[in-house]
Amino acid sequence: MLRDITLGQYYQTDSLLHRLDPRVKIVGTFAYIISLFLFRNITIYLIAGLWLFAMIRLSKVPFRFMVKGLKPVIMILLVTVICNVLFTKGTPVFSFWKITITDEGLKMALFMTIRFVMLIIGSTLMTLTTTPNQLTDALESLLSPLNKLHVPVHEISMMMAIALRFIPILMEETDKIMKxxxxxxxxxESGNMFKRVKAMLPLLVPLFVSAFRRANDLAMAMEARCYRGGEGRTKMKPLIYKNTDRRAYLCILVYLVVLIVGGFIGKRLPL
Amino acid sequence: MQIIIDQLNYSYGDGAMRQQALKDVSFSIPKGQFLALIGHTGSGKSTLIQHLNGLLKAESGSIYFHGEDISDEDYNRKKLRSKVGLVFQYPEHQLFETDVFRDVCFGPKNLGLDDNKAGLKAFEALHQVGIPEELFYVSPFELSGGQKRRVAIAGVLAMEPEVLILDEPTAGLDPRGREELLTMLKKLHKQKHMTILLVSHSMEDVAKYAERVLVMEKGSVIHDGSPKEVFSKREELKRLGLDVPEITDFMQDLQREGFPVNPQMITVEEARQEILKAFKKGQLC
Structure with missing residues (x-):
């Protein structure tokens, strides 16, 4: 029933992307996401699309796993598309009754969709190729300068690791309670909105109870193993950059430069 | 026959991760039988029982309940779920209401009964599982583990099912809780002629209560017979990661050592009689 959600799920295989230092992947994903918002023209979507395609091939993860990640957000996507098409003002292309569809609206909706889909696929790709543990280790390492500002970086990343780890568990739990x-x-399934929300109660209450129970058990287990937070804690597998990682950073830089140049060229082109 | 299962197949996942959970499962259950379903973890027991009340849909094959195919488009599955009660593993995790009584009313109310009738059913069900009246209006979360479990079972019993399926109902209970729960099931079976399907890992419980045992392995039913028949295949069961009741083990060892006892005893009581008989005949010592 609920097994289709891939966001936050790791796909086990051996590929260049899997072996890459997780910090590179986080930085790369961020760069990629920002790059999608830098300009709004077809050239950069082409460049970003090519980049994404190359990454998907490198990851050796079957494409349908990424499409699966899109399924849960399809409703949000539809709503934004409809809003954009209906409510953007500009040169009308088509008019019917009180509804006016504009050239700008259509363009906006198209760009929004492309951006959204590429954004989701890109970030799904990161979680598919990186285990939650690696991901949070990387975040901790990347955010460690904030420690000087007394931000509890280790605690935040530990919380994230636990949250990520619990997604599939809670999914399974939901499935069980639902059944x-x-x-x-x-x-x-049936009934109006109000009835349906009410029908969720027998699902949500046990789910919360079980989440709290699990959290309690986990806290106990961590304390039993003398967990005392980040101070003075060492790692079994510390993150160390290798040559491949440095080359990957270079690739990301090249991608950004190409994209920015492409963006400026694209601005001069019509559309 | 109350339930007929015909050539049932089911798989989880798709593509490379596809796993066949049920393979050509066929058997039938007459009304009023007490069955046990055994098999090691991952043998398809839980998948099978979820088919019996329509929570999972078979890929191929059919299930007939009172002669009607439950996978038919227009079959009333909600009604089926009231007739075939399913108690999941750790059923106490499904409790959600503010008090015990209301929680047990949830099932009957879903069947469209009014408050009075649902309350009556809940009252009866709570009595059947032996929850004292002073606990009716406390929060289910304040009860002990064993009590919670009984309340959860009452929640299914309140729908007055004809068939009751329980997935390891005694897991995590103390010895007394187990005994009480199983005695209660036996009583339901005897007094209400309820058909009971018990999924269990305790061979002792199976030997003591069940009239028929089904053994599952890799999604197929590989043995189907009386507990005595099934437990006579000690070596095979052990190879499957299962076991026979300890007392059967013991009797089979005794016989192997040359004592003139019948090794097919599956409960302690039977074994006691058998050993005493051998003593009386003066064949021992």
């Missing part, structure tokens, strides 16, 4: 309530005649 248990269905077996007691619960109905999650």
């Amino acid at each position: 248990a309530q269905l077996a007691r005649g619960a109905d999650f």
Whole structure:
């Protein structure tokens, strides 16, 4: 029922992207996401699309896993597209009753969709190729300068690691409770909005109870193993940059430069 | 026959991660039988029982409940779920209401009963599972583990199912809780002629309560017979990661050592009689 959500799930295989230092992947993903918002013209989407395609090939993760990650956000996407098409003012292309569809609106909707899809696929790719542990280690390492400002970086990254780790567990739990309530005649599908929200109660209450129980157990288990926070804590596998990682940083830089140049060229082109 | 299962197949996942969970499962359950389903973890037991009340849909094959195919488009699955009660593993995790009584009312109310009728059913069900009245209006989260479990089972019983399926209902209970729960099931079976399907890892419980045992392995039912028949295959069960009741183990060892006892005893009581009989005949010592 709920097994389709891939966001935050790791795909086990051996590829260049999998072996890369997670810090590179985080920086790369950020650079990629920012690059999508730098300009709004077709050239940069082409460049970013090529880059994304190359990354997907390098990752050796089947493409359908990324498409699966899109499924849960399709509703949000549809709403934004409709809003953009209907409510953007500009040169009208098509008019019917009170609805006017404008050239700008269509363009906006198209760009929004491309951006959104590429953004989701790009970030899904990062979580598919990086284990949650690596991801949070990398974040901790990248954010460590903030330690000087008394930001509890280790604690934040630990919280993230736990949150990520719990996504699949809670998914499974939801599935289980849902089935248990269905077996007691619960109905999650029919009825109006109000009824449906009310029908979620038998699902949400046990889910929260179990989340708290699990959190409690985990805290206990961590304390039993003398967890005392980040201070003086060493790592079994510290992150160390290798030559491949340096080359990867260079690739990201080249990508950004190409994209920015492409963006300026694209501005001069029509569309 | 109350339930007929015919050539059931089911797989999880797709593509490379596809795993066949059920393979050509066929058997039928007559009304009023007490069955046990055994098999090691991942053998498809839980998948199978979820098919019986329509929570999972078979890929191929069919299940007939009172002669009607439950996978038919227009089959009333909600009604089926009230007739085939399913108690999941750790059912106490599904409790959600503010008090015990209301939680048990959830099932009957979903069937469209009014407050009075639902309350009556809840009252009866709570009595059946032995929850004292002073606990009716406390929060289910304040109860002990065993009590919670019984309340959760009452939540299914309140729908008055004809068939009750329980997935390891005694897991995590203390010995007394186990005994009480299983005695209660036996009583339901005897008094209400309820069909009971018990998924269990305790061979002792299976030997003591079940009339028929199904053994699952890799998604197929590989043995189907009385507990005595099934537990006579000690070596095979052990190879499958299962076991026979300790007392059966013991009797089979005794016989191997040359004592004139029948090794097919599966409960302690039977074994006691058998050993005493051998003593009386004067064949021992």
